[in-house]
């Protein structure tokens with residue numbers, strides 16, 4: 214039962230909490246400290262973007278938040294509970310490469326994670342997959358195979374798949390990096406629309422500072438390896454974000470500040 218106490222607790226529980234998280238790769242004598250002592254909270258419904266010099270540990274952080282890797286130190290909580298393994302009910306993931314199964318249709322690709330749990334009947338799973346494809350603007354493309362879809366459409370399918378189980382958190386690792394500039398901008402707007410509709414908490418990794426400022430409520434800047442959070446920049450631009458804002462003074466100031474941080478950190 215939802216009492217006032219647990220509703221209040223739910224409101225105050227961060228969607229994601231990192232406490233002193235580290236990641237060390239390799240074995241004795243040959244180790245790489247990729248991430249060191251990272252702590253932060255992400256409030257529910259926020260759009261956070263992670264930037265930093267190449268190799269600073271952005272993907273490593275995301276993999277740990279997704280439960281795909283265990284931290285070497287510290288701990289990660291999603292909705293107040295540790296994440297020790299992938300849990301698509303709590304965390305959806307979208308990678309740079311669409312990584313769709315080529316032998317499955319768009320609808321079957323989205324249905325796939327739902328079929329693993331076998332808790333929903335097939336008709337329900339397909340209805341949910343269709344609903345997600347509709348959400349990402351792919352109604353009418355359910356029966357297409359990945360090779361029949363453009364790069365942007367494949368990433369839309371990936372987003373639909375990441376949202377298949379309606380997780381509160383969506384992690385995105387450079388999801389638009391392989392797309393041409395125009396498609397990338399359109400996808401940014403599409404993602405913001407989906408985010409506004411679904412109210413997910415998003416953590417998004419990118420190398421593009423323009424994309425970072427355009428999308429984020431907050432940009433977290435990481436240092437060069439070992440990756441630590443060296444700056445957290447609130448983006449106070451109004452929403453919806455528009456193309457015109459890109460040339461504005463606030464936008465330029467924020468992008469400059471991030472760039473200066475990255476340049477000194479690299």
Ligand SMILES: Nc1ncnc2c1ncn2[C@@H]1O[C@H](COP(=O)(O)OP(=O)(O)OP(=O)(O)O)[C@@H](O)[C@H]1O
Pocket residue numbers: 238239245246247265266267268269270271272273274438
């Ligand atoms: N499985 C692994 N084994 C050993 N070292 C690894 C492994 N994965 C990552 N690393 C190293 O850890 C560091 C951080 O890698 P990671 O991919 O997390 O950084 P990144 O910031 O996402 O990089 P990029 O910006 O280039 O995508 C890098 O030096 C990388 O070489």
